Amino acid sequence: MIKKILILIFALIGISLSLYLFLNKPNLTFCSLGSCDSVLNSKFSKILGIDNSLLGIFYFLIILIFNFINKEKILKFLSIFGAFFALYFIFIMLFVLKEVCYNCLIIDFSAIIIFVLNYDFRKYFQKIFRG
Numbered sequence: 001m002i003k004k005i006l007i008l009i010f011a012l013i014g015i016s017l018s019l020y021l022f023l024n025k026p027n028l029t030f031c032s033l034g035s036c037d038s039v040l041n042s043k044f045s046k047i048l049g050i051d052n053s054l055l056g057i058f059y060f061l062i063i064l065i066f067n068f069i070n071k072e073k074i075l076k077f078l079s080i081f082g083a084f085f086a087l088y089f090i091f092i093m094l095f096v097l098k099e100v101c102y103n104c105l106i107i108d109f110s111a112i113i114i115f116v117l118n119y120d121f122r123k124y125f126q127k128i129f130r131g
Helices: 002-024 036-040 052-068 072-097 102-118 122-130
Strands: none
Touching: 002 052, 002 102, 036 072, 036 102, 052 072, 052 102, 072 102
């Protein structure tokens, strides 16, 4: 139950910030910390012509829906893709663009946390540390 609530919270954070970035992209003076304008206007800000913030809105909305209807396998599958793209975007920000958008980082970490919540890694760590 606590897992579902945490996924709900992080999905709502992801939707909220993705929506905020999508609606405020024409007015890029809203980001007081970091370099949101250079990140959001880079060539990496779209996939197949679709704005990443719009894709984020749909991703987190789908996560919310499958979390609500208890579709664990689909939720796990989707969270793998979310975490993969989040790590990719973090890599692009830090090593290619060398600029950081803190709103984007919060969205990316929300996707990674949802992935971690979907997979119970405790049993793997117990095997490792027990020998």
